[in-house]
Amino acid sequence: MHDARLLWARRFNGSGEKKLMQYRFAAFDLDGTLLNDKKELTPKTRAALAQLQARGVRLILASGRHPKGVLPLAQELDFPAQSGVILCFNGGCAVDCRTGNALVRYCMDGSVAVSVIRACRAFGLQPLTYTDTTLLCEDAQNEYVQLEARLNHLPVVEVRDLSQSLPAHVDKLLLVAPPETVRAALEPLQKQFAGVCDIYCSAPYFIEVMTTGVNKASALRALLENFGAGPDNLVSFGDGQNDIPMLDLAAIGVVMENASPDVKEHGQMITRSCNDDGVAAAIEEIWQLPSEEET
Structure with missing residues (x-):
């Protein structure tokens, strides 16, 4: 059974294929969002991400971590072959996993x-x-x-x-x-x-x-422009204060149930917690994918 707070996502999408294809980019925070409290990517969430990749949605891992803390997960998700992007240091740098090139880099004075x-x-x-x-x-x-x-x-x-x-x-x-x-x-x-x-x-x-001004949203905006897209093409997922800018930027900001109340104010959707496959549940609703129970 779907979480009642997710059901309105179908109405938000208008259920049209054209509307669904608008969301060509999906950005995910890692800790507390894509990963559960054990720092694990669950099989259900992994399967949902694979379905997005099969539909041509470009995945972005958006983290405060150093690139070396993000690359193992990116490789696990086949980012080099899928043209995935890792965004590190809260937007301080972004790397195209297919080419290894830095697309964005900002440094502190x-x-x-x-x-x-x-x-x-x-x-x-x-x-x-x-x-x-x-x-x-x-x-x-x-x-x-x-x-x-x-x-x-x-x-x-x-x-x-x-x-x-x-x-x-x-x-x-x-x-x-x-x-x-x-x-x-x-x-x-x-x-x-x-x-x-x-x-x-x-x-x-x-x-x-x-x-000041360097955050996940500033890097995502630059990335989207580089790919000939804009915020209307983006869905962002997060749970922390450092995710608020990208939640505000996206066409749909998805906030985890485990987020604090101040972060939840910035989401168009509240999904289940990171320990209950919240990312997978939201993906199924927004892109109207069959859930594991329906397959």
């Missing part, structure tokens, strides 16, 4: 990164950033640093002062700490760097720092 690193220490936050092949931090044993390293399949390099050891290109900063520390620090940092950086939570223990 080094002086801004230094200011944020120095400011975050007063709140007990651990700053980290990335090179092409490593994660740079000041405390390699920090549990949240270790979590980020595992998610991205990166070795950790500890430095004495990150502000003095930044790479030539800073794609983003990540500030990590226990949830209560993150909650206390978020608003003061947002106020301090308003107009300079976009600062938001992507998880209870992660604060993302990006150059």
Whole structure:
């Protein structure tokens, strides 16, 4: 039985084939959206994605992760053959998996990164950033640093002062700490760097720092233009604050049941949770695909 909140998607689509073909691009956040809490892609969700690819829908994995944290899933979904795209660092870069070429790349100003690193220490936050092949931090044993390293399949390099050891290109900063520390620090940092950086939570223990205006939506807009398309051709799926821009951009923004109330305000559709194949359920409704129960 379909979730009642999904049923109106059929009416939204008008059930016409022309309308369905409008949605030629689908962008998916990973953690808490496409992947369940065990960081798994379920067989049902995998099957729904394969049906989209068979219909010619171009899939985009849109994550805050480093490219090395996204590529294994992209390869699993046959992105090189299917011309899939990975969007990393919350829109800081995008890579065409067929060619390996960077389609979009935005970097932070080094002086801004230094200011944020120095400011975050007063709140007990651990700053980290990335090179092409490593994660740079000041405390390699920090549990949240270790979590980020595992998610991205990166070795950790500890430095004495990150502000003095930044790479030539800073794609983003990540500030990590226990949830209560993150909650206390978020608003003061947002106020301090308003107009300079976009600062938001992507998880209870992660604060993302990006150059103002660089986000998943800005990268998606550039990608769509590159492919001769626009936001009307896009469906976005997400659950976090860093997904809000791309949910607002898309013709249909699909929000997971496990998202917070403030994120749900930005969705045209609320689907089931990431632990209940919510992405698959929404795909079946929007593109009017047969569910596993109907096949």
